[in-house]
Amino acid sequence: MEKSKGQQLSDELVYRKKNYFEVASKDERDAMFIYAEGYKAFLDAAKTEREACEAAVEIAKEAGFTEYRFGDRLRAGDKRYFINRGKSVVVFRVGTKNPEKDGFRIIASHIDAPRIDIKQNPLYEDSGMAYLKTHYYGGIKKYQWTAIPLALHGTVVLADGSKVTVKVGEAAGDPVFYIDDLLPHLGGEQMGATANKFIDGEQLNVLVGGLPYADEEVSEKVKLSVLSVLNRDYGMCEEDFLSAELCAVPAFGARDVGFDRALIGAYGHDDRVCAYPALTAVVNGESEHTVLAMLVDKEEIGSEGTTGIQCKVYEDLMEEISIALGANFRKVRAASKCLSSDVTAAYDPNFAGVYEKKNSAMISCGTAMCKFTGARGKSGSNDASAEFVGEVRKMFADAGVVWQTAELGKVDAGGGGTVAKFVAQLNIDTVDLGVPVISMHAPWEVISKADLYSNYKAFLAFMK
Numbered sequence: 360m361e362k363s364k365g366q367q368l369s370d371e372l373v374y375r376k377k378n379y380f381e382v383a384s385k386d387e388r389d390a391m392f393i394y395a396e397g398y399k400a401f402l403d404a405a406k407t408e409r410e411a412c413e414a415a416v417e418i419a420k421e422a423g424f425t426e427y428r429f430g431d432r433l434r435a436g437d438k439r440y441f442i443n444r445g446k447s448v449v450v451f452r453v454g455t456k457n458p459e460k461d462g463f464r465i466i467a468s469h470i471d472a473p474r475i476d477i478k479q480n481p482l483y484e485d486s487g488m489a490y491l492k493t494h495y496y497g498g499i500k501k502y503q504w505t506a507i508p509l510a511l512h513g514t515v516v517l518a519d520g521s522k523v524t525v526k527v528g529e530a531a532g533d534p535v536f537y538i539d540d541l542l543p544h545l546g547g548e549q550m551g552a553t554a555n556k557f558i559d560g561e562q563l564n565v566l567v568g569g570l571p572y573a574d575e576e577v578s579e580k581v582k583l584s585v586l587s588v589l590n591r592d593y594g595m596c597e598e599d600f601l602s603a604e605l606c607a608v609p610a611f612g613a614r615d616v617g618f619d620r621a622l623i624g625a626y627g628h629d630d631r632v633c634a635y636p637a638l639t640a641v642v643n644g645e646s647e648h649t650v651l652a653m654l655v656d657k658e659e660i661g662s663e664g665t666t667g668i669q670c671k672v673y674e675d676l677m678e679e680i681s682i683a684l685g686a687n688f689r690k691v692r693a694a695s696k697c698l699s700s701d702v703t704a705a706y707d708p709n710f711a712g713v714y715e716k717k718n719s720a721m722i723s724c725g726t727a728m729c730k731f732t733g734a735r736g737k738s739g740s741n742d743a744s745a746e747f748v749g750e751v752r753k754m755f756a757d758a759g760v761v762w763q764t765a766e767l768g769k770v771d772a773g774g775g776g777t778v779a780k781f782v783a784q785l786n787i788d789t790v791d792l793g794v795p796v797i798s799m800h801a802p803w804e805v806i807s808k809a810d811l812y813s814n815y816k817a818f819l820a821f822m823k
């Protein structure tokens with residue numbers, strides 16, 4: 360039957376979001392599910408920024424990428440990675456296009472995630488149990504981290520300067536760790552408190568032992584037995600915690616969610632759901648541009664320090680690449696374009712009140728572009744120009760990418776920031792693009808396989 364005139368006009372004029380699962384071909388749907396398997400494996404191998412950096416380098420190496428150091432010669436076709444202190448990595452491919460005229464194509468994502476960091480003098484015994492004192496990292500709802508199995512990951516620098524890696528709670532048969540919560544029977548007062556008072560920062564102590572050391576003479580027998588295990592397995596004594604970076608992360612792995620397996624639950628989708636597609640797009644994609652996938656650290660605490668994106672090292676790297684290609688860095692920057700690739704909040708019908716549905720990212724409707732982030736009148740936002748949004752929009756349209764726009768919550772409901780504003784400071788046009796997440800910053804977050812794959816396709820289109 361022929362469409363009515365009004366219907367034809369409506370099809371022509373009205374903007375409608377599309378569910379990517381619904382509009383994808385059979386082959387493309389299959390590709391989504393296959394791509395998700397690689398992503399889940401990456402998630403399980405990469406629960407900390409150090410592990411994500413290592414896993415990314417592994418993937419790059421397998422594809423023939425080699426390590427780059429400042430001062431190295433570069434020429435078109437080179438496939439390289441630059442490691443910053445083992446915690447961030449930039450994987451890049453040198454293109455044939457003139458960098459002064461066409462710039463670099465940059466995808467900036469982060470590989471740190473909210474977690475529970477262990478303090479520098481953490482170990483104590485109380486009432487027959489040994490615990491580690493902690494200071495949480497990033498924006499968490501503290502109560503979500505109690506009463507779940509935790510794994511301990513990290514790096515310890517021993518007194519002699521040697522370094523040992525700790526990873527307990529991931530392998531089958533490993534013990535796990537735990538943060539206590541109160542039984543409901545005695546939780547009357549706790550349940551009456553506001554959620555940020557359910558559990559105090561100083562109550563986030565990680566339970567690590569309960570076996571008294573068999574010796575009548577010594578005091579703090581449980582603590583001593585924990586230390587004896589740490590000494591046996593890692594050569595540690597208590598003082599070595601002073602120069603340790605240990606953290607507790609959820610011990611569960613990535614799993615499909617739902618009867619139809621459309622979704623993936625995992626720790627740390629924020630922001631590995633963008634880092635992995637950025638990495639694989641640069642590794643697998645074709646481009647005449649010089650393309651960079653930046654996997655940086657410390658975004659969750661403000662992009663500070665030597666591994667956060669505010670560090671000059673990333674600018675230095677881009678300048679070094681420009682110099683190696685005989686290009687003027689100022690011209691390169693001015694011509695470069697960046698996708699600040701970070702997650703956004705997926706509209707959640709269970710919490711509809713904090714969203715403005717028309718402008719929220721809907722699950723499975725594709726990777727989501729945030730023209731602006733920030734809070735209270737866009738404060739702290741990059742706010743990309745209509746011109747740049749229009750340019751990226753055309754790239755996606757030409758490549759058939761299913762995508763959407765997003766805003767993180769309704770006006771004045773809250774907000775958040777990304778690395779976009781720091782890249783933009785370099786005189787590089789930048790816009791935020793990333794996967795919508797359900798329960799962002801929870802120990803286990805949920806995303807859609809369609810959005811993951813859309814993100815990957817968007818990066819491929821952007822690099823071209």
Ligand code: MN
Nearest residue numbers: 629630701702
């Ligand atoms: Mn993020």
Ligand code: MN
Nearest residue numbers: 473629659800
């Ligand atoms: Mn985050």
